[in-house]
Amino acid sequence: MRAAVVTEFGGPEAVRVVDAAAPEPGARQVRIKVVAAALNPVDAGVRAGVFGGAGARIGLGWDVAGTVDAVGVASAWNVGDEVVALVYGTAKPLGTHAEYVVVDADAVAKAPGSVDAVHAATLPLNALTAAQALDLLGLRPGQSLLVTGAAGAVGGYAVQLAAHQGFAVTGLARAGDEELVRSLGASDFVTDGVAGGFDAVLDTAVLGEPALAWVRDEGAYAGVIPQAQPASVRGVRTAAVEVGADGARLAELAQLLDEGVLSTRVAEVFALDDVVKAHARLAEGGVRGRLVLVP
Structure with missing residues (x-):
């Protein structure tokens, strides 16, 4: 699969799309086929080395909206479920800016039904x-x-x-x-x-x-x-606040979105292969809403 990573820190050009093995879910985990993933300022911080981790491959992306395509044992989710999730971490080898991502089952929530995956991907983080x-x-x-x-x-x-x-x-x-x-x-x-x-x-x-x-x-x-x-x-x-992955709370927020209490804002959508352009746009500033990547 393709995934956006950094192996050395710098500006937008430091981000690379590499081929990586699709991760396999363990116990109480699910694998999500990514439909959309938001780009957040924390991703720019990881890319620039704000959180350290020099010398390692670091995957980018915290938000995901997509479809469960594999489940580990003791997971209540089913293949085909449409979901959203937060994948926490500034030094994970693979993030949500990829074609597939493995997530702890208790970090996952049913996707809101009132918006598409691009908009849903702006919700978790x-x-x-x-x-x-x-x-x-x-x-x-x-x-x-x-x-x-x-x-x-x-x-x-x-x-x-x-x-x-x-x-x-x-x-x-x-x-x-x-x-x-x-x-x-x-x-x-x-x-x-x-x-x-x-x-x-x-x-x-x-x-x-x-x-x-x-x-x-x-x-x-x-x-x-x-x-x-x-x-x-x-x-x-x-x-x-140090945000924590919480599927139950995320489900409540998705429900509030469906009820019209919350609204989403998408500024622009980029293909995963154009992730450097997306980082450059984020660096320009003045973005109202989130930039979203689609594999």
């Missing part, structure tokens, strides 16, 4: 990150939340989920994104924060200490870069 980050904040309905980077992929899901959970959501983004952010469910929109103005901040834009200043005393802050949250001040709880 970004929506799970948003949902698990909101969990860290521990907000109650009616409390105020500022989402930075509200027009981005994680931020957009965070706005939708937070509004659905009954929080008073303010989205922070560039002025030109106000209509989009409000359409996602934000009741207010700002292009800059307000000192001490919110019960909590979900900092998907990775602003750090400036965003911490916008939390009220003894409020809460959550970041999206593991272990990179700013130090606590004024009694503010600070944490950062």
